[in-house]
Amino acid sequence: MQSETVLKIKTSFVAKYKGGYPLLIKEAILNRDVLKKEGMLLQIVDQQNQFIGRGYYGIQNKGFGWILTNKKEEKIDQQFFNKKLRSAINKRAAFFQSTDTTAFRVFNGEGDGIGGVTIDYFDGYYVIQWYSEGIYEFREEIIRAITDLTEYKGIYQKKRFAQKGQYIEEDDFVKGDRAEFPLLVKENGVQFAVYLNEGAMVGVFLDQRDVRLKIKENYSKGKTVLNTFSYTGAFSVFAALGGATKTTSVDVANRSLSKTIEQFSINEIDYEAQDIIVEDVFKYYKYANKKNLTFDLVILDPPSFARTKKTTFSAAKDYPDLLKESISITADDGVIVASTNSSAFDMKKFKSFIDRAFRESNSKYKILEEFSLPEDFRTIPQFKEGNYLKVVFIKKLGK
Numbered sequence: 045m046q047s048e049t050v051l052k053i054k055t056s057f058v059a060k061y062k063g064g065y066p067l068l069i070k071e072a073i074l075n076r077d078v079l080k081k082e083g084m085l086l087q088i089v090d091q092q093n094q095f096i097g098r099g100y101y102g103i104q105n106k107g108f109g110w111i112l113t114n115k116k117e118e119k120i121d122q123q124f125f126n127k128k129l130r131s132a133i134n135k136r137a138a139f140f141q142s143t144d145t146t147a148f149r150v151f152n153g154e155g156d157g158i159g160g161v162t163i164d165y166f167d168g169y170y171v172i173q174w175y176s177e178g179i180y181e182f183r184e185e186i187i188r189a190i191t192d193l194t195e196y197k198g199i200y201q202k203k204r205f206a207q208k209g210q211y212i213e214e215d216d217f218v219k220g221d222r223a224e225f226p227l228l229v230k231e232n233g234v235q236f237a238v239y240l241n242e243g244a245m246v247g248v249f250l251d252q253r254d255v256r257l258k259i260k261e262n263y264s265k266g267k268t269v270l271n272t273f274s275y276t277g278a279f280s281v282f283a284a285l286g287g288a289t290k291t292t293s294v295d296v297a298n299r300s301l302s303k304t305i306e307q308f309s310i311n312e313i314d315y316e317a318q319d320i321i322v323e324d325v326f327k328y329y330k331y332a333n334k335k336n337l338t339f340d341l342v343i344l345d346p347p348s349f350a351r352t353k354k355t356t357f358s359a360a361k362d363y364p365d366l367l368k369e370s371i372s373i374t375a376d377d378g379v380i381v382a383s384t385n386s387s388a389f390d391m392k393k394f395k396s397f398i399d400r401a402f403r404e405s406n407s408k409y410k411i412l413e414e415f416s417l418p419e420d421f422r423t424i425p426q427f428k429e430g431n432y433l434k435v436v437f438i439k440k441l442g443k
């Protein structure tokens with residue numbers, strides 16, 4: 045293993061890092077000039093050169109790397125990666141044994157002790173996501189840990205960092221056997237068609253598992269359901285299986301039509317009895333308002349940021365307006381499922397958006413339940429930002 049570079053932390057940040065805060069942030073670092081090549085190993089010390097931890101240099105969003113251990117005697121080597129992965133696998137034992145759910149997160153970055161990398165499981169196939177050039181430097185060790193510790197069928201990877209030069213359409217396959225696509229996986233008995241080799245998104249966002257199940261079990265029977273930003277229609281499929289009278293899925297991406305038809309079909313739902321609309325959500329809302337359409341259940345799960353030809357949506361700025369538009373087409377005593385994966389604001393702020401939107405709509409509401417990340421998306425209390433998912437079930441009270 046390479047030698048360590050000494051990175052000094054400002055006194056005012058020392059307690060935070062000693063307490064297990066894992067992300068190296070700009071404001072905390074005294075000698076940033078020593079950071080030369082991503083992937084270099086760091087020994088983090090205070091201004092008196094006292095040991096705080098060990099980590100690596102990798103640029104990711106607002107961070108400059110991650111601390112991987114606060115134990116002086118612990119080295120960052122193959123054994124370290126194996127130990128972290130083994131512990132993560134043990135914590136998912138129930139998932140590995142399940143025949144009902146065959147897609148889940150095996151390793152969740154800093155929540156499992158190594159910031160910058162996640163590993164998902166799709167019926168024997170593993171998908172690694174690398175969030176910086178720095179963590180990618182440890183690919184041999186991490187891939188080796190997977191091959192040493194699991195009975196994998198195949199391994200795929202996604203590079204989620206900006207690469208130098210032009211983006212080249214890559215093959216994400218790494219090792220083992222190639223899967224045949226669509227690969228059919230299950231979530232609580234419901235099928236998903238996933239494609240592990242078609243860019244960043246594989247067809248399903250695993251972090252919404254608990255919310256999907258809740259919608260199917262408790263909120264769909266006999267209801268009309270509008271699913272906005274619907275992508276492959278995962279929420280619509282669960283709503284339909286939960287007994288919705290009809291689902292309407294709206295997404296601006298052309299691919300969403302065929303992908304949603306596919307998800308319905310593999311679950312033996314007649315897709316022709318459902319509405320699948322390829323359109324900008326904001327344009328659809330105008331149409332729905334003009335036609336006085338209302339829905340019993342409205343699901344909002346927009347990206348944190350998106351730009352279409354006509355509109356730019358930023359969750360931190362525009363969520364209240366999105367809610368207002370949604371309130372106006374939700375039936376009295378209907379439910380809005382408001383979800384966001386934006387780490388730019390927390391649950392408290394999200395609830396203030398909800399409150400504002402209802403007040404400005406002269407409408408009353410009641411919060412029925414709340415969700416954050418499911419248990420396989422492990423987080424640590426020291427890094428609250430890591431628990432990015434916020435989902436609120438809101439009842440629109442009748443007048």
Ligand code: SAH
Nearest residue numbers: 273274275278295296297324325345347350
């Ligand atoms: N809710 C989905 C995931 C959403 S991913 C699920 O549960 O699986 C974000 C989706 O929003 C993408 O499919 C993208 O095409 C869509 N999108 C982004 N901006 C949009 C807009 N203005 N109108 C409609 N869809 C939009």
